[in-house]
Amino acid sequence: MAFLFAQFLTGLANASSLFLVASGLSLIFGVTRIVNFAHGSFYMLGAFIGVTLMEILPGHFGFWGSILLTGLAVGVIGAFVEIVVLRPIYRAPELFQLVATFGVILVIQDLALMIWGAEDRLGPRAPGLRGVWRIFGEPVPKYDIVLIAITPFILFALWYLITKTRVGVLVRAATQDREMVGALGVNQAWLFTGVFALGSALAGWGGALQLPKGGADLLMDFNIIGAVFVVVVIGGMGSLPGAFIAAVLISVLNVLGVTYIPQSTLVLMFVVMAIVLIIRPYGLLGREEVAGEHGQVGAPETPIRPYGPTGQAVIAALLLVLAALPLVVDQFVLILMIDMVVFALFAASLHFILGTGGLVSFGHAAFFGGGAYAAALLVFHTGTPMELAFLFAPLAAGLLALGIGWFCIRLTGVYFAMLTLAFSQLVWSLAYQWRAVTRGDDGLVNIWPSDWLSETIPYYYFTLILGIGGILFLRHVIHAPFGYALRAGRDSPRQAEAMGINVKRVQYAAFALAGVMAGLAGGIFVFSKGSVFPTELEIAASFDALIVVFLGGVKTLAGGVVGAGFMTMVEDWLTRLEYWRLLLGLVIIAVVIIAPEGIVGSIRTAWNKYRGTEEEIAK
């Protein structure tokens, strides 16, 4: 019992830093509607800057002063990022900004590597709080007790700031209706910058406060971002008390999980989030997000049309070039092209559900990796012939999508995104931890295609036919009545329901189809590589697809494919360099700022400007 209590205290202590970071994210999202992936990076910066300052400044004053200064410094960095990177793209389509924040992650990662080196830093002990106190005979670090004691004050201070001060009133007003606040004479730009700076500062403080319990390393950003999103979502987007309760819940459960069911640690919080969201679709203390409440940001999508004769000729020419490629290039280029087509199909399947369906999935890799694993498992364990196993990739992914979709489709917006993320984490942890079947991170190897496909050139054509075929099929569906119904449900669910469309059922079917196509991509992938590892199921894999869809242009049909092609090329060039993350991050940010409608969307806008819109031509 005493041990359990001590564990509980450790959990509470861990919650304090988590809560700080999460409250910052929640504030930023609430006011700016930006899903800030880079929030973990600010946390990491907080840790590194904190360590550095503590090495310079001595004593009590030095320790606590360092923490204070760290938050301020990270706040300034946050303000800089907001002004330079995010301010130019507020008018871009919703969620587009997350691409920019992804670029920021990459930049900060390499900058931190340059400044602080690759070695992990151990955090200094807090002066005067080095030992332990015994509670019911169990040792509890003094610093933990101090953290537990000050967290409620932090919560109170934030709560006071948000509910009782003029600034807080503005922030809350902006959370509900930014345009109205702007109309009332508040300078939105600076309000956004201020909130972003405050949110970043909170992340920085979180990073600095946890130093005596942990330290600083270059993996912190990704390690915490999952937990932070989980906390914000469980608590309810924009609710501070909710974030606090969720932070405590997750931290305590994590500590207990490590002790009692160690194999659960990777996935425990995602299971909790899934359960909470299934029971309460808007988090513990969250408010229902009325669809369209925040209005359409940016220009509405233009009506879709299949390509005219010129466009079709271009596509046909492109296909001919692809078909003729083996005659002129070497094997290396063909393998790169296989990767590109696979990624393009994967991205196109995400684009289908995200762009056409309006459902932002953060866990699409579950279907890509799920398909790859389904085929690989059959080959590995039962020696199933490749042709049969290959069919299982899209099939299994489709079934998985039906299962996951059944829970997720009832949610909307960010909550939908987070539940898909939770399920994809479940699938990932299954692949990672069920070693008897999946061999964990050793992966499944020797998954080669049949003899007739074993050479690069035949497999290239195999990929071309199925990959391009899949992409064209998705395009076909978008132009079919089903695709129209899907768009109707996205544009105006209320109107769609009032004309007899079962919006959720249409979305469910589309989600399953997207899963099938992602699984097909996974199937092609696994036999081209000959192996599959849990990395294909990671959050990072889902985000890669998300990034290219946005980079290509959500509101264009070719966005996913073009984005995937662009990204494969750029990555192929850049990863040969030492600080490739920095460069890739800068490229992403540059594209985002230069082409806020995505690559295809911005080209189209430029083309229309040059040539006039369809309507002007008609006149």
Next chain:
Amino acid sequence: MTEILRVENLKKSYDGFLAVNGVSFSVEQGELKALIGPNGAGKSTCFNMLMGQLKPTEGDVWFDGEKITGKLPREVWRRGVGRTFQITGTYQSMTVIENVQMALMSHHGKLFSIQPRAWKLYREEAFEFLETVSMQDQADRPCSILAYGDLKRLELAIALTHRPRLLLMDEPTAGMAPSARVELMQLVADIVRDQGVSVLFTEHDMDVVFAHAHHIMVLNRGELIADGNATEVRNNPQVQEVYLGGGTLFKEAEDA
């Protein structure tokens, strides 16, 4: 005349506040009936309960002899009820005619079809509906650039596609120029006369109401205080009290 819609003792309470308090009325086949009342009287709440956008706290709605209380909007639509909204909800990413085609695809049960070229499906039929509301010249314009009044007319065309027997219109002329209002209501009146559709609409413009409605109901603070023809309603002392605090109501309309 046969009764097409019957509402019995409809109530909606929000945390104890009765937005709609025991409303009962009926709409006859081929009737153009108005539901008026001051802001906050409960008109939209009442409307949203008829087609299932809101669930009533108490009471029942009958359509053509069948109880439809608590049914989903799409289920009510399938039974032959169409509606337009106070704030238009058209599909911004489609052209004008595609909006109508979408409704026709739903009507013909094509929602899950993956046959090619949806933009050619039911195009002629959709064009006829656009002609009904005089929108044929704008058929291929993107919906997102339409003027507000045109959106309202487009919504009407959409609502007509499944040949409804009852049309619910929530403030059909709100936000339109005076001449356009008269035009639109004349159009609705024509449709009622030619196609035998019943229309129930809410409205703030009394010129529109008294010029076209066969019968008028007045809602105040969630309760129905009058239900009758124009003269009856105009001379109802309770209605005069609500609208003018006494005095004669809508004299101009009478003179016109």
